[in-house]
Amino acid sequence: MNNDRTSNKNDPSIVDGLVQLSFLIQSILGRVGAIHNLSVIQIRLLGILRDREPSMLQLAQHLNLDKSSVSGLVDRAERRGLVERTTCPSDRRGFNVRITSAGQQLVHEAAEEIERQVNAITEVLAPAERSVLTSLATKILSPRE
Amino acid sequence: MNNDRTSNKNDPSIVDGLVQLSFLIQSILGRVGAIHNLSVIQIRLLGILRDREPSMLQLAQHLNLDKSSVSGLVDRAERRGLVERTTCPSDRRGFNVRITSAGQQLVHEAAEEIERQVNAITEVLAPAERSVLTSLATKILSPRE
DNA sequence: TTGATTTAGTTTGTTACACAAACTATAATG
DNA sequence: CATTATAGTTTGTGTAACAAACTAAATCAA
Numbered sequence: 001m002n003n004d005r006t007s008n009k010n011d012p013s014i015v016d017g018l019v020q021l022s023f024l025i026q027s028i029l030g031r032v033g034a035i036h037n038l039s040v041i042q043i044r045l046l047g048i049l050r051d052r053e054p055s056m057l058q059l060a061q062h063l064n065l066d067k068s069s070v071s072g073l074v075d076r077a078e079r080r081g082l083v084e085r086t087t088c089p090s091d092r093r094g095f096n097v098r099i100t101s102a103g104q105q106l107v108h109e110a111a112e113e114i115e116r117q118v119n120a121i122t123e124v125l126a127p128a129e130r131s132v133l134t135s136l137a138t139k140i141l142s143p144r145e
Numbered sequence: 146m147n148n149d150r151t152s153n154k155n156d157p158s159i160v161d162g163l164v165q166l167s168f169l170i171q172s173i174l175g176r177v178g179a180i181h182n183l184s185v186i187q188i189r190l191l192g193i194l195r196d197r198e199p200s201m202l203q204l205a206q207h208l209n210l211d212k213s214s215v216s217g218l219v220d221r222a223e224r225r226g227l228v229e230r231t232t233c234p235s236d237r238r239g240f241n242v243r244i245t246s247a248g249q250q251l252v253h254e255a256a257e258e259i260e261r262q263v264n265a266i267t268e269v270l271a272p273a274e275r276s277v278l279t280s281l282a283t284k285i286l287s288p289r290e
Numbered sequence: 291t292t293g294a295t296t297t298a299g300t301t302t303g304t305t306a307c308a309c310a311a312a313c314t315a316t317a318a319t320g
Numbered sequence: 321c322a323t324t325a326t327a328g329t330t331t332g333t334g335t336a337a338c339a340a341a342c343t344a345a346a347t348c349a350a
Contacts, residue, residue, distance in 0.1 A: 012279060012282075012283050013260075013279070014263070014264070014267055014275050014276075014278060014279040014282075015259065015260050015263040015264065017278070017279045017282030017283055017286065018166070018170050018263055018267075018278075018282060019170055019174070019259070019263065020282070020286050021163070021166075021167065021170075021282045021285060021286060022166065022167035022168075022169075022170035022171055022174075023167075023189070024285070024286065024289070025163050025164055025166075025167035026167055026171060027209060029164070029167075039335070039336080041335090041336070041337095042335095044168070055298080055299095056298070056299060056300095057297090057298065057299080064172060065336095065337075065338090066337070066338055066339080067298075067299065067300090068299085068300075068301080068302095068337080068338070068339075068340095069336070069337050069338070070299090071299065071300055071301085072300095072335085072336070072337080073335095073336080073337095075300095076334095076335075076336090088298095091297090091298075091345075091346075092344085092345060092346085093297070093298045093299065093343095093344065093345045093346070094297090094298055094299075094345090095298085095299075114160065114164070115158075115160050118159070118160040118163055118164065119159070119160065121285055121288075122159055122163075122285060124284055124285060124287070124288060125281060125284060125285065129281055129284075130159050131159075132277060132281065133159060133162070133163075133278070133281045134157060134158070134159040134162045136270060136274055136277065136278045136281075137157075137159075137162030137163060137165070137166045138157045138162055139269055139270060139274075140166060140169070140266055140267060140269060140270065141162065141165050141166060141169065142269070143266075143269060144169070184306070184307080186306090186307075186308095187306095200327080200328095201327070201328060201329095202326090202327065202328080210307095210308070210309090211308070211309055211310075212327075212328065212329090213308080213309070213310075213311095213328085213329075213330080213331095214307070214308050214309070215328090216328065216329055216330085217306085217307070217308080217329095218306095218307080218308095220329095221306075221307090233327095236316075236317075236326090236327075237315085237316060237317085238314095238315065238316045238317070238326070238327045238328065239316090239326090239327055239328075240327085240328075291350095292349100292350085293348100293349085293350085294347100294348080294349080294350100295346100295347080295348070295349095296345100296346075296347070296348085297344100297345085297346070297347085298343100298344090298345080298346095299342105299343085299344090299345105300341105300342080300343075300344105301340100301341080301342070301343095302339100302340085302341080302342090303338100303339090303340090303341100304337100304338085304339090305336100305337085305338085306335100306336080306337080306338105307334105307335080307336075307337100308333100308334090308335080308336100309332100309333085309334090309335105310331100310332090310333090311330100311331085311332090312329105312330080312331080312332100313328105313329080313330070313331090314327100314328085314329075314330095315326100315327085315328090315329100316325105316326080316327080316328100317324100317325080317326070317327095318323100318324080318325070318326085319322100319323080319324075319325085320321100320322085320323075320324090
């Protein structure tokens with residue numbers, strides 16, 4: 001049934017490890033977000049907008065959300081002055097979404113705190129182990145651009 | 146500013162890697178859940194109940210949710226016949242939450258599919274790398290029970 | 291050019307989820 | 321026994337996600 005020599009019923013499996021680790025990371029994101037009154041998805045939105053000014057549709061693809069979900073998401077962020085819709089000169093139907101300076105400020109602070117807290121949980125690792133972990137994560141992520 | 150020899154502005158950082166990896170894992174959980182009409186939190190609930198029959202409060206601590214959130218969560222799962230509240234003989238205020246056989250069935254199927262999909266994304270790694278990743282994840286997770 | 295069709299995005303309606311505050315009922319404590 | 325603490329639910333609010341219906345602009349076809 002299980003021919004994978006690298007795991008068995010007694011060992012923690014790679015699946016369990018990654019899933020539990022993802023919950024741990026997400027709980028950090030949620031906790032840090034809560035400090036700034038941001039949900040995880042709002043943090044993700046602002047994070048994406050740090051170096052992009054995508055259309056609503058591109059945003060939807062990035063976030064893997066329905067376009068109608070992105071409408072609401074951007075609405076709420078815009079109401080708080082964190083992002084703004086900019087008109088797209090080449091297509092009067094579309095908007096691009098741009099982060100405001102208030103949004104930049106907020107995501108910067110949140111990112112710093114996330115950095116601290118994620119680093120904190122990796123403190124059980126030796127420096128060499130940390131760099132191995134980084135390269136393994138990068139390797140897993142690289143196939144999806 | 147950044148004295149950590151294992152990362153710099155150009156390298157992908159361990160923080161970015163772990164955060165992005167967590168989103169990737171969560172998207173798998175969401176996708177697999179959707180197949181069975183389960184949200185990520187419902188999957189997590191059923192996953193916890195696979196080997197436990199906790200009180201509502203213990204469940205809240207486990208999920209890091211407010212007790213009122215757990216009431217609703219269990220309500221919805223119970224309505225679908227996935228879990229049931231069992232009375233606690235020693236304390237007539239409290240309930241324990243037990244997974245039903247329908248719930249067992251469902252979480253088993255979901256877990257198998259999650260297993261497949263998480264394994265699939267780790268296929269870029271060599272077997273030795275996979276076991277290293279598992280041990281690093283385990284090491285990060287071990288301090289919190 | 292005009293008419294049909296896509297495309298970009300919003301709106302509307304529904305459900306899940308999460309919290310806090312108020313509440314109910316039981317347990318524990320003085 | 322009266323008080324207080326605990327377990328859980330209820331109620332009210334806001335965010336989040338989707339699907340279907342809709343609006344308006346763009347593109348395509350004749």
